[in-house]
Amino acid sequence: MSGYAADVAALARKDLRLELRAREVVPAMSVFVVATLVVFHFALPPDSGRTAAYGLLWVALVFTALLGLGRAWVPEREGGVLDGLVLAPCDRSAIWLGKSLATLAFLAVMQAVALPAFALFFAPIRGQAIVGIVLADIGICAVGSLVSAMAAAGRTRDLVLPLVFLPLAIPLIVGGIGSSVATHGSHYLLFLVLYDVLFSILSWASFEYVITE
């Protein structure tokens, strides 16, 4: 394994270990998403149809992701650890990539709970919708890890994360809903792939400037 990959693996593994110990983020996200789907189940009129249900699924997924992203850099903030990581001689983008991969794992676990719950309350999930969700997850983690790092560095972090992240996530919601409800949604999936590639590169390249003065 190259030095960069080893750094990313060590940092992602550390986040998974912290979550296994503290069990803070994934259980909270899972409970939140199921609770939200239950609320939507009762709020949505019975004849609303599949399109409206998928729309609400995406609302639930994005806001649940926001909940997880808000906690993403808390362990680093608590002990001033980000300073220690910034001083280490590794490529600083490895810090972002490690955090993004760990967040992706948290989202996957949350969605393993959310999607069966959605199928139970609303409608069966199509394969194309699952592909769309996976692609959107990559974009959410890439952009979200960057924005939440930026938010963690400031005093108004609780405001900055939703205010910056949600506008950036709109294309993901458009692509995600499109791939979920369209009969031939391949162009929506392609759109999500392009978003992932573009914003992953931008986040990877800009992370160093976000976390250093």
Added chain:
Amino acid sequence: MIQALNIEKRYGRAWALRKVSFELGDRGFLLVTGANGSGKTTLLRLLVGLATPTRGSLAIAVPRGQVGYLGHDALVYRDLTGLENLELYGRLYRIPERRERIGMLLERFGLWEARSQRVAAYSRGMTQRLALCRALLHDPSFVVLDEPFTALDDAGANVLDQELATLAGVATVVVSTHDPARVVSLATARLALT
């Protein structure tokens, strides 16, 4: 090694550091003193590259991987054990024979028995000892210690005294402290901030 000319640092509208100039040669030992709020911590953060001067010039000829920094925070994860924290930093610093080095430092700073406890369960003094282990883990050539004696008991302070005596003349060292008598005999230069 370090050349600082009229460096100043402002956070918002408040000046944290005003017009500080000094030079420190290779393997020099700079003792930084000053009252609370005089800018000691700000200066040390500038020296290690965690902040940039608002004005003035600061030249430091040392690569990032050779900096050993002890700040006010321990820079360790509270929910990892002491050993896991040092393992993580050891990997990121690509330390050869990492386990031996970590074991030696934990032993020296009296943390070997507590190595498998989470840092959250450490006392303030134990956390400071771990922070010192982390700062010295990669055998840095430029050591910057901000109030290193904080929270240490007599035994811990004695270990640190020995460590600083070993570093003096071998590495470039900058120490800020409210207890200058403890290290003044090692210092080759002194900077009093007002």
